[in-house]
Structure formats: C-alpha cells, structure tokens
Amino acid sequence: MRKPTWPKAGPVFWLWLILFLACGLAAMADDRPVRYDLKVELIPETATLQGKETIVWINRTADYIPDIQFHLYWNAFKNERSTLAREASREKMISRYRAKKDEWGWIKLVSLYTDSGLDLMPAATFISPDGPHNPDDQTVLRVELPEPLAPGQSITLNLEFQAKVPGSGLRTGYYRDGFFIAQWFPKPGVYEEGRGWNCHEYHLNSEFYADFADYRVEITVPERMVVGACGEEVARRDDPASGKTTYTYVQQNIHDFAWTASPRFVKLERWFRGEEEVTPEEYRQMAELLGLSPQELKLPDVKMILLIEKQHQHQAERHFRALRAALKYYGLWYGPYPYRTITMVDPPYRTGSGGMEYPTLFTAGTSVLLEKDVLSPEQVIIHEFGHGYWYGLVANNEFEEAWLDEGINTYSTGRVSEVAYGPGRLPFRFIGLPLGWLIRPPAVYDWQLGRVVSATVAELDPILTASWKFFNSMSYALNVYYRAATCLHTLERLLGEKTWARVMRTYHMRYRFRHPKTEDFIRVVNEVSGQDLTWFFKEFFFNANNFDYAIGSVESRLKPEKYQGVFDGLPTGQASSPPAGGQEKTARKKEKIYETVITLRRYGPARTGPGYGLKLRVDFEDGSSEWREWDGHGRWVRFYFEKPARVKTAVLDPEAIWLVDSNLSNNSYSSQGPGARLLAATGKLVWFLQHLLLTFSGLL
Amino acid sequence: MSLQTYLNPGLNRTISRLRLSVYIWLILLVLALLALAPINSLLRNSLGHFYLPDKPVMPFELNLAEVFLANQEILGPYLGFLLTLMLLAGLIFTFLSAGLFGRMLSPDPVVTFREFLSDGARHFWKFFLSFLLFLPFLAVLLIIFRLLAAPLNLWSGRAVTEWPVIISSNLRMLVLVLLWTAFKLLLDLVRIIMVSESKKVIPAYVSALSFLRRHFLGLWGLYLLLGLAVIIISAFWFFIMHLLPAGAAPGVLAFIILGQIYIIFRVLARQVFIGVEYAYYLRRKGE
Numbered sequence: 001m002r003k004p005t006w007p008k009a010g011p012v013f014w015l016w017l018i019l020f021l022a023c024g025l026a027a028m029a030d031d032r033p034v035r036y037d038l039k040v041e042l043i044p045e046t047a048t049l050q051g052k053e054t055i056v057w058i059n060r061t062a063d064y065i066p067d068i069q070f071h072l073y074w075n076a077f078k079n080e081r082s083t084l085a086r087e088a089s090r091e092k093m094i095s096r097y098r099a100k101k102d103e104w105g106w107i108k109l110v111s112l113y114t115d116s117g118l119d120l121m122p123a124a125t126f127i128s129p130d131g132p133h134n135p136d137d138q139t140v141l142r143v144e145l146p147e148p149l150a151p152g153q154s155i156t157l158n159l160e161f162q163a164k165v166p167g168s169g170l171r172t173g174y175y176r177d178g179f180f181i182a183q184w185f186p187k188p189g190v191y192e193e194g195r196g197w198n199c200h201e202y203h204l205n206s207e208f209y210a211d212f213a214d215y216r217v218e219i220t221v222p223e224r225m226v227v228g229a230c231g232e233e234v235a236r237r238d239d240p241a242s243g244k245t246t247y248t249y250v251q252q253n254i255h256d257f258a259w260t261a262s263p264r265f266v267k268l269e270r271w272f273r274g275e276e277e278v279t280p281e282e283y284r285q286m287a288e289l290l291g292l293s294p295q296e297l298k299l300p301d302v303k304m305i306l307l308i309e310k311q312h313q314h315q316a317e318r319h320f321r322a323l324r325a326a327l328k329y330y331g332l333w334y335g336p337y338p339y340r341t342i343t344m345v346d347p348p349y350r351t352g353s354g355g356m357e358y359p360t361l362f363t364a365g366t367s368v369l370l371e372k373d374v375l376s377p378e379q380v381i382i383h384e385f386g387h388g389y390w391y392g393l394v395a396n397n398e399f400e401e402a403w404l405d406e407g408i409n410t411y412s413t414g415r416v417s418e419v420a421y422g423p424g425r426l427p428f429r430f431i432g433l434p435l436g437w438l439i440r441p442p443a444v445y446d447w448q449l450g451r452v453v454s455a456t457v458a459e460l461d462p463i464l465t466a467s468w469k470f471f472n473s474m475s476y477a478l479n480v481y482y483r484a485a486t487c488l489h490t491l492e493r494l495l496g497e498k499t500w501a502r503v504m505r506t507y508h509m510r511y512r513f514r515h516p517k518t519e520d521f522i523r524v525v526n527e528v529s530g531q532d533l534t535w536f537f538k539e540f541f542f543n544a545n546n547f548d549y550a551i552g553s554v555e556s557r558l559k560p561e562k563y564q565g566v567f568d569g570l571p572t573g574q575a576s577s578p579p580a581g582g583q584e585k586t587a588r589k590k591e592k593i594y595e596t597v598i599t600l601r602r603y604g605p606a607r608t609g610p611g612y613g614l615k616l617r618v619d620f621e622d623g624s625s626e627w628r629e630w631d632g633h634g635r636w637v638r639f640y641f642e643k644p645a646r647v648k649t650a651v652l653d654p655e656a657i658w659l660v661d662s663n664l665s666n667n668s669y670s671s672q673g674p675g676a677r678l679l680a681a682t683g684k685l686v687w688f689l690q691h692l693l694l695t696f697s698g699l700l
Numbered sequence: 701m702s703l704q705t706y707l708n709p710g711l712n713r714t715i716s717r718l719r720l721s722v723y724i725w726l727i728l729l730v731l732a733l734l735a736l737a738p739i740n741s742l743l744r745n746s747l748g749h750f751y752l753p754d755k756p757v758m759p760f761e762l763n764l765a766e767v768f769l770a771n772q773e774i775l776g777p778y779l780g781f782l783l784t785l786m787l788l789a790g791l792i793f794t795f796l797s798a799g800l801f802g803r804m805l806s807p808d809p810v811v812t813f814r815e816f817l818s819d820g821a822r823h824f825w826k827f828f829l830s831f832l833l834f835l836p837f838l839a840v841l842l843i844i845f846r847l848l849a850a851p852l853n854l855w856s857g858r859a860v861t862e863w864p865v866i867i868s869s870n871l872r873m874l875v876l877v878l879l880w881t882a883f884k885l886l887l888d889l890v891r892i893i894m895v896s897e898s899k900k901v902i903p904a905y906v907s908a909l910s911f912l913r914r915h916f917l918g919l920w921g922l923y924l925l926l927g928l929a930v931i932i933i934s935a936f937w938f939f940i941m942h943l944l945p946a947g948a949a950p951g952v953l954a955f956i957i958l959g960q961i962y963i964i965f966r967v968l969a970r971q972v973f974i975g976v977e978y979a980y981y982l983r984r985k986g987e
Contacts, residue, residue, distance in 0.1 A: 176860055264860065311861040349860055368862045431873050432866035438938050440946070442759040452758070452766050554749075649751045656757045663770050665763045670751035676949040677760045678747055682740050683952065687959040689732040694966055696786060697793035698884070 032253065033060045034213035038185055041220040041244075042261060044177050047103075049163040053185055056156050057149075061193035064148035068155075069127070069199035070141040071210075073183035076202035077105030077166035081136035083128065083468075084170070087204035091473055097170065105166025105173075109141065109186060115156035118146060130201050130468060139202040141186070159186055168352040170204075177225075178262035178348025182358060183208070185257075190397075190515070200399040205476040206467030207391075207398035207405075210255040212513055220246040221261045228267070228307040228343045229259035230361045251339070253513060254359035255395055262348040265307040270320050272327045274299030274336075286332045289501050299331040302339070308346040312366050315377065319344060319364065322381040325420035330389050330412065333501065334508040338393070344381065355380050357387030371436045375417065375424030379446060382420075383413040394511045401518055402476070403463045403541070407484020414447040414485060423448075447489050447659075450482035455662035457483065458546040458604070464518055486660050487540045493657040494536075494612070495529050503528045535609030540660060546604030549614055549632060549652055550666035556646040559593040596620075596641040598650055598669075600630055604662065608632040617654040621645040621671075647671065705983060706922060710976030714968065716809040721967040723816055724796055728963060731792070735785050738778055742771055794831060797891070798823035804974045805895045826894050829901045834887050841883045848875050878924075885923055885977070886912060892978050915984050922980060923973070930969045937962050 037054040059065055076084035080098065088094045112120045123144040128134045149155055163184060165174045172182040189199025190211050198209060221227055223238060223245045231251025238245050249259070283294040290297070304323050308316055323344055331337050343361040347353040354365030362384035366377040386409045390396075396404035417424070423443035428435045457478040461470050470476035492500040507516075507524040522537050539545060598618065608614065613631040620626075622645035630637050641647070650669040653661070661667065733740075746767040752760060768775065802819025803811050849872050856868040889908040893899050899907065912919070941958055945951035 178860070309861070311863065349862070369866065431869040432862070433870070438935075438942060440942055442761045444759055444762065448758040448762055452762050452769065455766070456769050456772070651751055651753075659757070663766055664757055665746055665750055665766050665770075668751035669749050671749070673748050674750050674752040674760065676952045677752060678743060678750075680946070680952040680955065681760075681764055682736065682743060683956040683959065685736055685739065686729070686732045687956075687963070689735055690728050690963045691966075693728055693731055693786075693789055693793075694963065696789065697796065698970075 031060075032212045032214065033058045033191070034188060034211050036185075036213055036215045036217070036257070038215070038217040038257070039220075040185070040217070042179060042181070042222075042225075044174075044179070044222060044225075047165040047167070047174050047179075049161075049165065049181070049184060051159075051161045051163065051185060053159040053161065054156065055159070055186075055188065056154055057188055058154040059149045059151055059191070061191060062151050063191075063193055063196075064150055065145070065191060066148045067142050067144045067197070068157075069129075069189045069197040070143065070186045071183070071189060071199060071202070071208075072107045072109070072139055072141050072186055073202045074105045074107040074163055074166060074172075075138035077169045078138060079104065079136070081134075082139065083130070083134045083137040083201040084139075084204050086134065087468065091204065093204070093473070100167060103167025105164050105169055107161055107163040107184070107186070110160040110162055111158075112143065112160075113158045114146075115158065120145075120157070128201055129197075129199065130203070134201070137201050140189075140199050161186055168350055171353055171356045172258075173351040173353055175348060175350035178264060178351055180258070180260045180345070180347050180351045180353035180363065182256075182258035182353065182356070187256075198397065198399075200468075203399070203468035205470055205473055206402065208256065209395075209397040209399050209515075212253050212255050212395065214252045215250065215254060215257045217249045217257055217259070218246055219249065219259055219261075220244050224263045225261040226263065226265035226267055226307060227259065227261045228265070228305065228345055228361065230254060230257045230343070230359055231339075232341050251360060253338075254392070256358050258358040258361055260307065260345050260348065260353075260363075262307075262309075264309050264311075264348065265346075266310055266313050266316075268306045268308065268316055268320075270304045270306075272299075272302040272304055272324055274301060274331070277324060277328050278332065282332070289498055290505050291502060297332060297336075299328065299336050302327055302337055303341045305341060305343040306346070307343065309349060311349075311368055312346050315366055315370065318377060319346070319366075319381060322378040322420075323385060325378075326382045326385040326416055329416045329419060330386055333412075333415075334389055334505055335393075335512065337388070338512075342385065342388070344385070355384060357384045357391060359388065359392045362387065367432075369432065369434050371425070371427070371434050373425045373443070374427045374434070374436065375421055376427060378421060379413060379417055379424065382416045383409060386412050386416070389508065393513060394508055395513070395515050396517065397515060398467065400466050401464060402467045402480040403484035404516065404518060404521065406480045407463065408488065410450065410481045410485035411447070411488040414445060414450070414489070418445055418447075447485060451486040451489070451659050454478045454482035454486055455546075458606075458662050459544050462544045463487070463541045483660075484541070487536075490658055490660040491525070491533070491536065493655070493659065494533075495531075499529050531611075533609070539606050539609070543606070545606035546662050547606035547658070547660050548602070548604040548662045548666070549658070550601045550603055550663065551650055551652050551669045552599040552601035552636060554596070554598050554647055554650055554669040556594050556596040556671075559595045559642065591644050593642055593644055594646050596643065596647045598639045598641070598647070599636060600639070600652060601636045602632060602634065608658075614653050614658065615655065617651050618647055619649045621648045703922070703925075706976050706979045709979040709982075710972055710974075713804060713809075713975035713978070714971040717803055717811045717971065718968070719811045720800055720803055720816065720971060721964050723813055724800065724967045725960070725964045727792070727796060728967075729960070731785070731789055735782055738774070738781065742774070743767060746771075791828075794827050795820040795824050798827040800971070801827075801891050801895045801974060804971060805892065805978055823895060826901055827891060830887065830890050830894065830904070833901060833905060834883075834890075837883055837886060841879050845876055845879055848879075881923055881927060882916075882920055885916075885920060888974065888977050889919075889981065892974070892981055896978070896981075911981065911985060914987065915980075918984070919977065919980050922976060926969075926973055926976060930966075933965070934962075937965070 035056040038051065040049050040051040042049055057068060076082045077097065079085065085094060085097055088097045112124065114120060120143050125142055126138045127140050127142045128137045129140060165179060165181065167173055168175055172180055187210060189197045190209055192198050200206065215231060217229065219227060219229060221244065223243055227247050229249045231249045233247055234250045235248035236245060278299060283297055286297055287294040304320060306316060306319055308319065327337055339360045341360060345361065345363045347363040347365060354363050356363045364377055364381045364384060387405060390409040390412065391398065391405035398405055423445050425436060425443050426441040428439045428441055457475045460475045461479055463479045463484050467476060470479065503525050506528050507521055510524065511520060518541065522534060525533050600616065608631065613629050616628040616630065616639065618626045618641065620643050624643065626641055628639050648671055652667040747763060750763065799816045799820030802823050803816050852868040852871055856865045859865050886908055889911060890904045893904040893907050894901065941955060944955050
C-alpha cells in the first residue's frame with residue numbers, strides 16, 4: 001500500500017485556505033455582538049475628554065430591533081436630579097456626590113452617524129427605564145433606527161462625544177492631575193432576545209452589565225502622564241511637537257474598558273509563572289479534587305502590571321504577592337486566567353476610584369502607614385482581581401442579580417485569603433495612625449465577620465433583589481456581598497469540599513464569556529451535587545427569612561426514686577411508684593440517674609429543606625456523648641435523656657454547617673459558660689466606661 | 701526656682717491624701733457598673749451558658765457582636781439611658797471635683813470619706829457656677845482652634861499624598877490638646893483660688909486671669925511636663941496590658957487588676973496636678 005501523500009497545493013488552494021481560516025476566526029469573534037474602536041484625548045487642564053467612537057453592533061437575536069439604547073453613565077454626575085443623585089439624597093449620602101463648582105461630570109454626544117452618513121441625533125431621546133420614572137436622568141439614551149435591524153444584520157455607528165470627568169465621583173474621577181476614567185464612553189446596553197434592551201440607569205447601589213466585545217482604544221495624554229488601561233498596550237506614539245503621547249490598547253472578549261493616567265504613578269511589572277507558582281503536588285491534589293487531569297489545570301503565564309502611587313511604592317511586593325495568590329487559587333479552583341495581562345492600579349489619590357473591577361484591570365487601595373497583619377490591601381486585591389472571574393468572565397447582570405458576582409466573589413475572596421494568609425486583624429486607627437501596637441482587635445476571617453454583620457439584614461430584603469430596589473445601601477451591601485457569601489459557605493459545608501469544588505468549577509467554565517442567571521447557578525448546583533437544593537435558594541435567596549435555630553433550654557435533674565400517685569399492681573392507696581427489684585434497688589442507690597430534657601427551637605421562619613436537618617451533640621459529665629437529629633421543620637422539639645450524669649455541654653449543629661444561622665451564640669449550652677471570656681469582656685467594658693467617665697469628668 | 705520646688709510639695713500633698721483617689725475610683729467603679737448593668741444582663745442572658753469549644757467557629761468577640769446586633773432594638777433606649785447617666789454623672793463629677801479640691805487644699809492632711817463628701821457639698825455650687833462661666837472660654841478656645849487649624853486644613857486640602865493629611869490631623873490634635881491644657885489651667889486655678897482663698901466665682905476668675913497674665917508660661921510648662929509624664933506612663937501601661945494573654949483566666953484577672961490600678965493612677969495624676977498647681981500658685985502669687 002502506497003503511503004498517502006498530500007496533493008501538491010497551488011496558490012489557489014492556499015488562498016482558499018487562508019480565506020477559510022480567516023472567516024472561521026472572524027465567525028468566532030463575531031459571536032460577540034459589539035466591536036469598539038475608540039480614540040480619546042484627555043485634557044487635564046479642563047478635566048475633559050474628547051472622544052471618537054466607532055461601534056459595530058450586530059443583531060445576534062431572532063428579533064427585529066427598532067432602536068439602540070446607550071449608557072451615558074457620566075450624566076449621573078451632571079446634577080442633583082439624576083437618578084443616582086436622587087437615590088444618594090434619599091440615603092443622606094448626597095454630600096459624597098455633590099460636586100464642587102466645575103466638578104460636575106457629564107457626557108455629551110456631539111454627533112451620531114451611521115456608516116452610510118445618516119444623522120441619528122434627531123432620533124435620540126433620553127429615557128428612564130427603571131421605576132420610578134425620572135425625566136431628569138440622562139444616563140440612558142435611546143436612538144431610534146431608521147428601520148428595524150433584522151436578525152444577523154449589523155449597524156456601524158460613528159460617534160463623537162465630549163465628557164467632563166467628575167471630581168472624585170463614584171468609581172471614577174480626578175484630583176489635581178490624577179485621573180481614573182471608567183464608564184466613560186457611550187456604550188450600548190445588552191439586547192436580550194424576546195425581552196428587549198437591558199439598559200438600566202446609573203443607580204447608587206448597582207454596577208454594570210454589557211456585552212462581550214473587542215476593544216481597540218487610543219488614549220492621548222500629556223507625555224508626563226503614566227498610563228494604564230484594560231488589555232494590552234500594543235503601540236505608543238510620542239508627539240514632541242504637542243508634548244502628547246498616544247497609547248494604543250487592544251483586548252478581545254471583554255465587556256468594559258477603563259484606564260487611568262497620573263504623573264505620580266510608578267509602573268512595575270512582574271510575571272506570574274504557572275510552573276513556578278504551583279507545585280506538581282498541588283496540581284495533583286487539585287486534579288483529584290476536581291476529577292480532572294493535572295494537565296487540564298495548568299496555569300498560563302500572566303504579565304502582572306502594577307501602577308502604584310510613589311507614596312506607596314514600598315508596598316509594591318505586598319501587592320504582587322496578593323495578586324500571585326489570587327491568580328493561583330482562582331486559576332486552580334475555577335479555571336485558568338484567559339488573558340495575557342492583568343493591571344493592578346493603586347488609584348490616584350482622592351479620585352474615589354479604589355476597590356473596583358474592570359476586565360483585565362482593577363483598582364486596589366492602601367495607605368502609607370499600614371501594619372503587616374492588617375490585610376486590607378491584600379483582601380481588596382484578591383477581591384477585585386476575583387471579579388475578573390466573577391463579573392469579568394462569568395458576566396452576570398450586576399444591575400439585577402448582583403449576588404452572582406459580589407456574593408460568589410466575596411465567598412471566593414474569603415477562601416483565597418484564608419488559604420494564602422490566614423485571618424487578618426481589623427485596622428484600628430486614630431488620626432491616621434495605626435494603633436495595632438496598643439489595641440489588639442481579634443484576628444478574623446472575612447467570612448466570620450461577614451456572617452455576623454449580614455444577619456442584620458436577613459429579614460430586610462431577599463438577596464435576589466434588583467440592586468436599586470434594596471431598602472438601602474446597607475441592605476444591598478450586606479445582602480449581596482456577605483449574606484450571599486455566607487449562604488455559599490453553608491452550601492460548601494453542606495455538600496462537602498469535593499462536590500462543592502466541582503460545582504464552582506463547572507459553573508465557572510460553563511458560563512465563561514456568557515451571562516448566566518441565578519437559575520443557571522441553581523441548575524449547576526443540583527446537577528453536580530445530584531441533590532435538589534432548590535429549596536435552599538428559595539429559602540435564602542428568593543425570600544427574606546431569618547434562619548435561627550437554637551437550644552431553647554436544657555434541664556438536667558436527678559431522677560426521683562419514687563413517684564407519687566396510684567400505680568397499677570400495687571395496693572390501693574400506695575403512694576409511691578413501684579419498687580424496683582432488690583438488686584436493681586441496690587444498684588440505684590449507688591448510681592444516681594439524671595433526667596435531661598433539651599428543647600430545640602426554631603425562632604426564624606426559614607427552615608431546612610426536605611431531607612436536611614440539624615444534629616445535636618450532648619456531652620455528659622461522665623464523658624459519654626449522645627447524638628440526635630432534628631429535621632428542623634417544626635418550631636420546636638424536645639429530646640429526653642436518662643444518664644448517670646448531668647449534661648455538660650449541648651451543641652446544635654456541632655459541625656458548624658449552617659453558618660447562615662443568624663445567631664450562632666444561641667446554638668450551644670454549657671453548664672460552665674464561657675467563664676473567663678465573658679468576664680474579660682465585661683471587665684473591658686467597665687474599664688472603658690471608667691475611662692470615659694474620667695475623661696468626661698476632666699471637662700467639668 | 702527648680703522644678704522640685706513645686707513638684708515636691710505637690711507630690712507630698714498627694715501622698716498624704718491617697719485615700720481620695722480610692723474614694724473617687726470606687727465611685728467611678730460603681731457608676732460604670734451601674735451604667736453597664738443592662739449590657740451585663742444582656743450578655744449573661746445570651747452567653748451565660750454559651751459553649752466555647754477549643755476551636756470555635758469564630759472568635760468570641762464576634763459572639764459579643766452577634767448578641768449586640770441581634771438585640772439592636774434595645775441599644776437605642778440603652779444609649780438614652782447612658783446619656784441620662786452621663787448628665788447625672790456631670791453633676792456627680794462637679795461634686796467629686798469640689799470634694800477633691802477641698803480635701804487636697806485643706807491644711808489638714810487627714811482624709812475621711814465624710815470630710816470628702818462634706819467638702820463636695822460645701823463647694824458644689826461654686827464649682828458648678830465656675831463651670832458655667834467656663835463655657836464662654838470654651839467657645840473662645842474653639843474659635844482660636846479653628847483659626848490655628850485653618851492653614852493646616854488648607855494644606856491637607858490641597859495634598860496630593862496622604863502624608864500632609866496625616867501630619868495635619870496630628871498637628872490639629874496637638875493644637876487642640878495644647879489649647880485645652882491652657883484653658884483647663886484657668887479653670888483649675890479658679891477652683892484653687894475659690895477653695896484656698898474662699899473667694900466667690902467671679903473674683904476668683906479675675907484673680908486667676910491676673911495670675912496667669914503674669915505666670916502663664918511657667919505654670920503651663922509645668923502642666924505640660926506633668927501631662928507628658930502621664931502620657932508616657934499610660935503608653936507603657938497600655939503596652940503591658942496589650943501583652944497580657946487574652947482569654948486565659950490568669951490573663952483576664954491580671955487585665956482587670958492592672959486596669960483598675962491604672963484608673964487609680966489616673967485619679968492620682970489628677971491629684972498631683974492639683975497639688976503642683978497649688979504649690980506653684982502659693983509660691984508665685986505674691987510676685
């Protein structure tokens with residue numbers, strides 16, 4: 001048999017092959033409905049932007065679409081009548097957003113043409129799609145198209161815009177010549193098939209939602225500026241005549257673009273090397289946990305870029321260490337980081353832009369005087385990088401289901417911090433000086449603190465509430481960040497480490513570069529765990545119900561040897577219980593028997609689902625233990641024990657599975673109590689109050 | 701004249717009247733226990749039988765926080781109760797202050813609780829009036845403070861790094877403390893004059909202002925020196941307490957004992973201030 005050979009390829013064949021591959025790649029890219037080509041110049045003296053934008057928008061749905069809706073986010077900072085300002089005013093937070101003279105932010109569309117030269121400006125009107133209607137809000141612009149866009153049809157729009165950077169705004173802003181520029185360009189909402197445009201106003205308590213797109217952005221700034229941006233810098237062009245520099249950044253498959261410029265940045269670069277950061281043993285263990293091959297887990301190399309203020313430069317390695325930990329554990333647990341760069345920005349001073357995420361770029365935040373065991377920059381770095389996974393890659397609608405990124409990411413931050421750093425101390429400061437050497441607050445894990453504070457909003461709003469519809473900012477923050485994270489910690493303990501790791505990995509990888517909803521998460525949990533946990537989500541995410549099981553009471557008393565009354569088989573009038581047999585009676589004299597009654601209560605309306613209950617462990621003074629289980633459905637239950645010893649301790653849920661329980665302090669009983677700890681607490685309070693009184697007395 | 705000229709009589713006067721500190725400490729303790737009774741009851745009810753395992757789900761401090769958060773509805777009324785108690789404590793402290801000055805400046809070094817209370821009652825009204833008359837001086841203090849703080853605010857307001865903000869915050873605090881000590885000196889002196897020379901309030905203010913016009917810097921320097929000593933000892937004390945093992949019974953006991961000794965120290969320090977100021981006044985009033 002002749003060895004098969006390739007036919008000799010002529011030029012026509014190669015041309016055909018190139019065209020075929022190009023079309024294939026284009027088709028892959030075209031999965032995304034939007035492409036952006038942006039050119040922007042920053043004029044620091046007036047804090048303004050001059051921008052040009054070309055958007056190619058493709059109708060990827062089966063609908064005929066009559067309009068396009070744009071976010072013009074910066075108009076939220078235009079005046080006190082915007083939806084954001086009204087919401088801030090309602091929450092007595094307006095002073096944070098009320099700008100000084102000349103510091104109001106805005107964005108103005110100067111022109112809007114189709115590729116064929118049709119002027120669409122006359123067809124543009126501001127709308128306020130979210131209730132209550134606000135005619136003064138200008139953060140959503142609706143542009144009626146000359147004719148509906150058919151399925152598969154695309155439209156190219158050429159825009160020119162001017163924008164004024166808000167002074168120290170919300171997530172974006174400037175101070176002196178330091179700028180952080182986010183949500184800065186006209187950006188279409190997300191068109192959802194059969195439902196229309198999902199394009200919300202800029203709200204106080206919500207973040208963002210956008211389609212994945214390819215970005216090419218040219219940024220022109222004075223040459224003294226150090227610039228950082230989403231994606232990769234592919235070109236830099238200096239213009240000595242004007243004293244300006246133009247940077248070009250490119251990134252595919254992201255859904256937002258932010259950048260920063262300041263003369264006070266120091267730019268540092270390091271590499272994250274997957275082979276060096278993760279040991280073969282770690283790969284093996286993780287592979288076993290996830291049921292994958294170690295090869296599938298290999299982490300790619302990533303260029304880490306840090307733009308740090310000169311005043312914080314001494315903390316640069318601290319920043320990189322935290323980022324390395326985040327890249328490692330998010331990568332191992334959920335999936336490899338798919339981009340080539342990650343830019344970490346220590347935000348320009350007083351720009352109000354710290355602790356925020358953007359695709360391939362995030363802002364951290366630190367202070368010049370910082371103690372080693374206060375993990376505030378580390379946790380912010382891990383959290384904001386983590387949003388690259390939960391928001392950046394798995395891109396849920398943050399307006400409507402914020403818990404899907406904030407809750408899952410708060411959970412993930414807690415886990416990474418725990419593994420990489422252990423517990424951290426809460427910062428204690430006075431007039432800017434750290435006082436850790438003087439006052440020693442306890443070292444806590446993020447999730448421990450989170451579960452305590454989030455219990456306060458358990459009955460205020462369901463976790464699954466549209467961001468702007470929460471009772472207030474506190475309810476929003478505690479529900480979507482901490483209560484959601486507490487629920488996930490509970491699920492992890494309920495399902496076990498291995499199942500939970502697979503749930504999270506599956507959910508992440510399945511919905512990478514997609515826009516999942518809560519139902520998708522629930523589906524993955526049920527599918528991977530093989531259990532129906534829908535009740536869990538109904539109870540804790542769709543309803544605002546408090547979950548509080550408790551040990552109501554514990555009574556342990558000596559069992560009487562005789563009981564009063566009339567007993568069958570004894571002569572009438574016998575006023576005692578039947579006598580025990582001779583030998584038994586002797587034994588009873590030696591061994592006292594105690595009757596113990598433990599009442600468990602369910603104080604909150606929330607309860608465990610079918611097939612899930614709580615365990616009770618009772619330890620007696622003679623060293624013996626008893627276990628009981630309660631399905632938790634009733635409001636209370638009693639357990640009876642007869643033992644030759646009194647009860648020493650009783651613990652409901654001793655494995656601490658139900659972290660979502662709003663009050664763990666009522667889940668246990670000890671005949672001794674916490675002893676010295678309670679004394680210490682009251683002793684400290686007395687001491688503190690004495691100080692207060694003594695200081696107060698000095699005023700008189 | 702050397703520092704010892706004023707320090708020795710002040711310290712001697714304090715040492716011979718040590719009981720005063722114990723009286724005041726006891727009253728403070730009772731007041732603090734009274735103020736904390738509702739909180740103590742809440743903690744006992746909620747955590748009196750709490751089981752703290754070797755590896756708890758969270759640090760015990762978070763259990764305390766959990767109890768407070770779970771009982772938020774009582775915290776509002778409790779703060780009201782605390783505020784009422786503080787107002788009441790205001791009157792009590794005026795009384796205690798009167799007793800303290802009365803006994804400290806008495807030529808008779810014998811101190812009994814009865815005499816302490818008797819002095820408190822005798823001088824209470826004058827002390828109360830002296831405080832009321834001190835309020836306009838406090839307003840002046842605030843005005844001066846705002847004037848002195850203005851350039852610092854301007855500096856930190858224009859800062860492009862954190863340092864100016866941190867430095868100016870600390871400088872503002874320093875200015876406030878210095879101003880406060882200067883004005884407090886006036887009130888102390890008024891009370892010394894009222895008690896030692898049996899003057900009424902306004903004449904005492906006139907005499908005190910006149911004295912300060914001549915001797916302000918010397919007395920203020922002395923006051924600041926004593927203040928610095930108290931701060932250094934306090935910092936050392938806090939540092940030692942910070943090193944005590946948390947949670948274990950011996951550590952807790954040591955904390956409580958050292959803490960209470962520190963409160964006595966603070967009252968003693970107050971006695972020393974009065975004693976030294978009095979010594980200074982006696983020596984220099986004729987000049």
